[in-house]
Amino acid sequence: MIEQVSVFLENKPGHLAELTRALANAGINLRALMLADTSQFGVARIICDHPRAAKAVLDSAGFGVSITPVLAVEIPDTPGGIADVLDVLGRAGVNVEYAYAFVEPGRSAAVDIFKVDDPAAAEVLTAAGINVIAPDRLYAVDTAV
Amino acid sequence: MYQPQYEAMPRNELEGLQLERLRTVLRRVYDNVDFYRRSFDAAGVKPDVGSLAEFVSYPFTLKDDLRDAYPFNLFAAPLRDIVRVHSSSGTTGQITVVGYTRNDIDNWADLMARTIAAAGGTPDDIVQVTYGYGLFTGGLGVHYGSERLGCVTIPISGGNTKRQVQVLKDFGTTILACTPSYALLIAETAKEMGVDLSTTSLRAGIFGAEPWSENMRLQIQELLGIKAIDIYGLSEVLGPGVAAECGEQNGLHVNEDHFLIEIVDEETLQPVPDGAYGEVVFTTLTKEGIPVIRYRTRDISRIIPGDCPCGRTSKRMERVTGRSDDMIIVRGVNVFPSQIEQVLTGIAGVAPHYQVILGKKGTMDTVEVRVEVAPDMDFDEIRGLETLQRRVRAEIESALAVSIAVKLVEPKSIERSEGKAKRVVDLRGEQQGA
Structure with missing residues (x-):
C-alpha cells in the first residue's frame, strides 16, 4: 500500500491553486492529482514525492488533511490491462471505491491507483502475477512527519 | 462564602434589606435624574414604595432609554463623584455609558470576590484575567474582585493566545477568566503548542459575557481539565458580578442584596411565578453612579425553585441561553x-x-x-x-x-x-x- 494525501476542499475559486502553491513552496512534487467533487465540497487526492511532509505543510496552512493507504498497480499498456486487475480483485471479493491513473515519466506502463476495502488486496494481486508498486518507487518513504 | 452575612442571609431579613435599599435608590433617582422623575410622575408612582409587591407597578427602563441618555444623562451622581466609566460594546447601535462612584467600585469588588470564592477561589489562587481591559466591564471587573479576594491577579487581558497558554503554564494559573468561546481557543492553541492543560495547575474557570450551552461547558471542562463556572452580568446593571454559579453548577445565585430580580412575561410584562420563563428585569439597589429601575435586560431565563445545597439563600436564575438581542x-x-x-x-x-x-x-x-x-x-x-x-x-x-x-x-x-x-x-x- 502507498500513502495518498487526501485534502478536504471547500468549493471556492482559487482554493486548489492555494493548495498546490503551498506544496510547491515547500518543494513538494506532485505525481498525480485527482479531484472528486460534490455540490458542497471537494476532496483532492494527491500522490507526491513526500506525502508526510505534504500533510504537515497542508495542516499548518489550515487544510483538512488525511493520509489514506491506497494500492498502486503497474498496468501494461495493452488492451485489457485494467480489466485483468479488476477481475482478480473481483474474484477475491475486494470492492474498489475509486481509481485513477497516471504515467511515470520515461515508462510505458501506467500506474493505477485503487482505493480498496480490503488491505489483503495487494497480496492477492501479487499472487496473480500483477506488479504491485512499492512505496519507495513513488516517493521518499523515510520522510519525517 | 466571601460575605456569608449577605450571601446566606435569612430570606425575611434579605427582603427587608431590599425594601429599605429600594426606597433609598428610588428617592435618589427621583431627585437626581430627569428621566426617572418624568417617568414616575407619568405613571403616578412615588419614590417611597410601600412594599416589594407594590413595586411591580413602577415603569420599566429600556436599552433605548440608556442610548437616548448618551453619554451621561442617566447618571444620578455629579461627575465630581464619578470615578470610572465603562460602556457596552455597542454592536447593535449607539453605545451606552455607565458611571461608577467610589462606593460602586467598592461594592463591585466585593461582588466579584464573592463570584471567585463561589467558584472555589481563595487567596491562594492565581487568577488569569483574559477578559478585555478597557471600556468593556469584564477585565477590570474581575481584576478588582480577584485583588479584593487576595488572589495573585494576572492582568493579561485578551489576545495573543500563545502567550496566554505560556503564562497559564509558567505562572501556574489556577483560575482562568474569559469568554467560553475563548476558553476553547486557548484549549486548541495549547494542543497545537504541545501543552497538556490537564497537567497544569488550572482547576477552574469563570466564564461569561456570551450565552453558552451545557454541552459546551462539558467540553470545556474536559479539554481544560477544570470546573467551568458560569457568571452573569451586563454593563447596564453593573458588569460581571450580578449573578454567578456556585460549585453546584445548578443556576446562578443573584446577588439580591444589591440587585432586585424580576422575571416578567415577554408579552404582558406581568411578573411570572418562580420556575416560569420570561424576560429578566433588574433594579439596582445600591448603585450611586447610574442606578437602573426595572431595567429590561432582553435576557430570557427563569428562577430555579427550591433551595441550593450550598447554603446561599439567594434566588438562582437559570443560565441565560439566549439574549433576545442575539435572537x-x-x-x-x-x-x-x-x-x-x-x-x-x-x-x-x-x-x-x-x-x-x-x-x-x-x-x-x-x-x-x-x-x-x-x-x-x-x-x-x-x-x-x-x-x-x-x-x-x-x-x-x-x-x-x-x-x-x-x-x-x-x-x-x-x-x-x-x-x-x-x-x-x-x-x-x-x-x-x-
Whole structure:
C-alpha cells in the first residue's frame, strides 16, 4: 500500500491553486492529482514525492488533511490491462471505491491507483502475477512527519 | 462564602434589606435624574414604595432609554463623584455609558470576590484575567474582585493566545477568566503548542459575557481539565458580578442584596411565578453612579425553585441561553444561535465553531450554517463527509424547527474571537429580492 494525501476542499475559486502553491513552496512534487467533487465540497487526492511532509505543510496552512493507504498497480499498456486487475480483485471479493491513473515519466506502463476495502488486496494481486508498486518507487518513504 | 452575612442571609431579613435599599435608590433617582422623575410622575408612582409587591407597578427602563441618555444623562451622581466609566460594546447601535462612584467600585469588588470564592477561589489562587481591559466591564471587573479576594491577579487581558497558554503554564494559573468561546481557543492553541492543560495547575474557570450551552461547558471542562463556572452580568446593571454559579453548577445565585430580580412575561410584562420563563428585569439597589429601575435586560431565563445545597439563600436564575438581542427571526421563527451550538457539541466529526449566514432568496429568508469539520476527520471518505453534513442539517433543523442549509468548512477556517464570538452574519438587507 502507498500513502495518498487526501485534502478536504471547500468549493471556492482559487482554493486548489492555494493548495498546490503551498506544496510547491515547500518543494513538494506532485505525481498525480485527482479531484472528486460534490455540490458542497471537494476532496483532492494527491500522490507526491513526500506525502508526510505534504500533510504537515497542508495542516499548518489550515487544510483538512488525511493520509489514506491506497494500492498502486503497474498496468501494461495493452488492451485489457485494467480489466485483468479488476477481475482478480473481483474474484477475491475486494470492492474498489475509486481509481485513477497516471504515467511515470520515461515508462510505458501506467500506474493505477485503487482505493480498496480490503488491505489483503495487494497480496492477492501479487499472487496473480500483477506488479504491485512499492512505496519507495513513488516517493521518499523515510520522510519525517 | 466571601460575605456569608449577605450571601446566606435569612430570606425575611434579605427582603427587608431590599425594601429599605429600594426606597433609598428610588428617592435618589427621583431627585437626581430627569428621566426617572418624568417617568414616575407619568405613571403616578412615588419614590417611597410601600412594599416589594407594590413595586411591580413602577415603569420599566429600556436599552433605548440608556442610548437616548448618551453619554451621561442617566447618571444620578455629579461627575465630581464619578470615578470610572465603562460602556457596552455597542454592536447593535449607539453605545451606552455607565458611571461608577467610589462606593460602586467598592461594592463591585466585593461582588466579584464573592463570584471567585463561589467558584472555589481563595487567596491562594492565581487568577488569569483574559477578559478585555478597557471600556468593556469584564477585565477590570474581575481584576478588582480577584485583588479584593487576595488572589495573585494576572492582568493579561485578551489576545495573543500563545502567550496566554505560556503564562497559564509558567505562572501556574489556577483560575482562568474569559469568554467560553475563548476558553476553547486557548484549549486548541495549547494542543497545537504541545501543552497538556490537564497537567497544569488550572482547576477552574469563570466564564461569561456570551450565552453558552451545557454541552459546551462539558467540553470545556474536559479539554481544560477544570470546573467551568458560569457568571452573569451586563454593563447596564453593573458588569460581571450580578449573578454567578456556585460549585453546584445548578443556576446562578443573584446577588439580591444589591440587585432586585424580576422575571416578567415577554408579552404582558406581568411578573411570572418562580420556575416560569420570561424576560429578566433588574433594579439596582445600591448603585450611586447610574442606578437602573426595572431595567429590561432582553435576557430570557427563569428562577430555579427550591433551595441550593450550598447554603446561599439567594434566588438562582437559570443560565441565560439566549439574549433576545442575539435572537434571530427566520421566516417568523425565533432562533437562538446557542441552540445550534448545543447541537454541534453533541456530534463527533465537527468542531463547535460555526457561523450562521442569513440571506434572502426572493422574499424567503435563507439560513446557511457553516460548520467546521474536526481536524481528525477522515477526509478521503466523501460518503462519510456527506453523511456528516446530512446529520448536522437534520439535527439543527429538528432543534430549530426551521429548514436550513449546512456547509462543511475547513478546520479552523472560521475566525476565532478573542472576546465575544461573532456567530451571525445577516446579509438579508443586501440581498433583497435577489
